[in-house]
Amino acid sequence: MAPLADFKIMTDPIYMDYGASTPLDPRVHAVMDDCMHNDFGNAGARIHAFGMKAASHIDLAREQVADCIGTKKDSLVFTSGATESNNMALFGILDYLRATGKTHIITTAVEHKSVLGPMAEIEKRGFTVTYIQPKPCGMIEGNMVAAAITPQTGLVSVQALNNEVGTIQPLAEIRAILPKDVIFHSDAAQAVGKMNFTLAECGNPDLVTLSSHKIYGPKGMGALYIAPNVRAHIKPLLFGSMYEGGMRAGTVATELCAGFGQAAELVHIELADDLAKMESLRTLFLKKLKGTLPDLVINGHSDSKWRAANIINIRIPGITNEDMLAALPDLAFSPSSACNATRTGYISHVIRAMTGADQPARESMRLSFGRFTTEMEIVRAADMIINAVQTIQKMQGAA
Template sequence: MPAYWDVSATTPVDPRVAETVLRLMTEEFGNAGSRTHEYGAAALSEVSTARRRVAECVGAAPEEVVFTSGATEADNLALLGLRAHGESTGRRHVVTTAIEHKAILEPAAHLAKAGFEVEFIPPQKNGIVDAPRLLAAVRDDTLLVSVMHANNETGAVQPIAEISRGLAQREAYLHVDAAQTFGKLDDELADSRIDLISLSAHKVFGPKGVGALVTRRRGWRRPPLEPLAYGGGQERGLRPGTLPVPLVAGFGLAAQLAHDEREQRRQSSETMRAAVLEALEPTEPQLNGDPERTLPHILNVSFPGADGEAVMLAWRDLVAVSNGSACTSASYQPSHVLTAMNLPESRVRGAVRLSWAHDAEPVDWAEAARRVNGLRGS
């Protein structure tokens, strides 16, 4: 198998996390909703610990964490869960960006069909949204501002702190999709003005199938969310169904490990980034996204004169990479993110995304560079 350098799509499960998940699947397999015996009590204790661990990473209270199946469900709950409040208050205006994940763009389109006005703010050429421009779009009837913390394709970190400050005296709710930054930029996520935060375990070396929506209170008021499904009343009535205790506990441990080890992981990722860029220099790579304001473990690069699909095929036995979001890459379409950045079509089609773990397997990048240059000569 080639080296795996596509952690923006999913990460391998940390062995420490896998051990916990397996134990809770095979030995301590109780239902956290069972109140009559020790199996249920033990399961509830695991869930409570996980809830606390996730909350502590972003400076939230444990009761503000609602477990979901992942960030996509959390995004849907954040946007569609506010629909009834928007309709009842007459606040039918939503501001988001043109580079969001499909888990935001599609629910936003659903709101638009329901009569909401949705504004999509484009990024600058460096992949970063201009905060003053976004804030200028906010009105008195704005229900929600939704901005991803860092883009999943380019790694560009958005000015969440500046947006948060600009909303200090506004009623609009602020939602942040932090799937790519949770466990990495937790200090920024601890901002109390961020009302809603979407998280996913499988981006922080946890199991697939679990995530969370942080629903931060303003004073004593919770965000006025309505559930998207009914039956059982779990997760404070917002997300019914039996909690997958092994996955929830695995998420909690993965969150704590990522938070505690984030500085070492960042330094390792930065070292790898420098080595990759040095080795690829003979290909004259074009970096898509501001290199000074991107996550250290994501590199979106185009190679002049080489198609991205051809590059990935040439590297197939060396390294597993992608050309965009895993949710849309099965049948290739030009990246809506790079297109929104107003990059030339040839550069968009030539783009390849490298994203690596802090302990990623080494790659012969000199050989990778030779193969790219070989494509140009063919």
Template sequence: MSFTRLLQPARSLRSMQPALLARSAVPRFVVSPAVSAFHTSAKRLQAQSAQTVITPSSESLGFSVSEVKDIQNTRPIYMDMQATSPTDPRVLDAMLPYMTELYGNPHSRTHSYGWETEKGVDQAREDIAKLIGADAKEIVFTSGATESNNLSIKGVARFYKGKKNHIITTQTEHKCVLDSCRVLTDEGFEVTYLPVGKNGLISMDDLKAAIRPDTALVSIMAVNNEIGVIQPLEEIGKLCRSKKIFFHTDAAQAIGKIPIDVTKMNIDLLSISGHKIYGPKGVGALYVRRRPRVRLVPLLTGGGQERGLRSGTVAAPLAVGLGEACRIAIEEMDYDHDRVKRLSERLINGIQSKVSHVYRNGDEIQSYPGCVNLSFAYVEGESLLMALKDIALSSGSACTSASLEPSYVLRALGAEDDMAHSSIRFGIGRFTTEEEIDFVVSRVVAHVDKLREMSPLWEMVQEGIDISKIEWAQHA
């Protein structure tokens, strides 16, 4: 069927509408019978025919068990942009040709199938490089920021092993950076984990004091994934360059959201993730400086693709998607930032004007407004998350949200246990609307009030008792 047929104006179909209404889940948006014939939804795609059989046991005590049916026909609104972001339709549009017609291996040199794919991958490389002020030759495609972080930390450390055995990082890094460092400790390296202040920022004096003659690498993230603070990259870069130490930054949460320039900031290695910037999942990039040259031991060996740093065929559709996401980010950064900032203020003011004892974690000025981490005193974060089932939220990083442990990032800020337990992270992005923010504010306000009403602690606070001074009786 030709494309124009599919896109018939809705008006001409008005006469058919009663029939359409009955058949389709979304009659208002169906413009063509063809679309409604092929329409499917995530729910239908994931539907399972297998049924769970529950046999009542003697312990059931007369309580009956029934299957929980998903009667809700609406989806929650998405406010977890730090975990992942929706793929921008423009990105998908750039990727689709490479998932259908243009399937050549970008490393094939002998035919046009290879050349056309290589052209797309090269364009993507250019766009990524442009976003961070680098040269296209300095970009290496990886599977994501986790691989980029692993490659840069392990790669640099292993290459310079023997002469240099020391690495500096911070306590609030992403798990994959901390874990790479832990692996290196087993291999005989020494790692310094810099503390952060109450605002989440490192102190330059601490960094200066930690640097040793055998320091190989400093790895400090640009924007924190849990509290959104922006570390002083330019100062760190300047210091590292003056001491001839390589500076790696995990910029997964920063790229496309705040301006980053690897030359101005003296960054030697920089990790990029696709799905945090409205690109596809499963792709990332690593910037590796050429002058002065940074040398790495690769994690993967094989065909020697990507300058030998990352063997394996480049995932061309994903790489093209990442490139397009970066190109859009260059165009839209100012527009997005203004908007995210406005929505962020609307959210914080909305909540703080109606609920007392709400504290924002992380520095208020040196932070990305799209990541708002709030602690609601005297409310248990997990209970609030459960209550807010209409909103997709998280209490911190997606990697640790399965455990009920308070976030190590908030602990590093010196937050008391109860405050770390009562925190929720709100992620605002390109596609968040005013309406969603107002909805979140109204739900949060209602549920925090309700949960506090049930809390004996809150009652005591209202009566003027200082909870921190209470000596709780121990259970023997």
């Protein structure tokens, strides 16, 4: 396998958008490359050696991902990514909820669009959805969820870690206040590798969404954890030749599974080192910005226990993120989440929900870094932001 030293991220421009997607770890690439060239059989064809070898890669990957979050491998269904996993969890449970008279769902106003989009469609199908507004730090507390519960509540969906501001949600606290007959789903696409995420530490949710490309694995790959007591209530989204324990149709991509598994194993082994590095880079980055930009506002939770170190969402009052995007062509960052970054004039629904206003959302930008970010890149990125802010402020003063 290629050593980490062989990996080189672009030095110009600087990549500060790990929240959108992480680079493929070279050790993951090596596993995938070997799989694609040597073990190309269909895992569904276990009647011969090629199929059995492919199936062994998928079985190993399932075990690696399961170990990463502290569960058994049979509880995981591989999918094409977090969006499919969220859709499988939310739409797959609807018939059961309707049959049991549980037609009220609770979620939050700061979820990813792959949760909010399905929720909008679910409302059209006759369900009632409550969207909890967050505290100014982006947190959803257990008592806030408790206040929204009704006798008809059947499902609660709360993300583990916010993708735009990095706030960590108190899942164990939320789980503890839920009635036993309420199903608990969490989108943990951003959480794995960015915090100590295991099912036990997060209150053992019934359904958990996972993503490969957020943990240095390949795109087009994810998983849905389904608790044993809930599995019988989830209906598949795709039908045909059924794989994944009858939960999903379509040939499983062996190389993507293998890559996801290797990425998960690396997170499991190297999490402490990754978290320490990201905390150090965060400290360096903010120290440099705060020393020069007195008006700097940091969106999200201020307590390190309740925020991810690698996501920093900042705001300079009076300067829009569109101005910053135009001024920083060599710095890769997002004004919000990646799925909305290409929409001209889009205002972050997360910042809007946290602040109750549009202007802070127009002025906020997300910078995120990770395993392969260097101190030199952090310092240079901070210098670029400072220079851009000062230049824009001078132009505003001259106008």
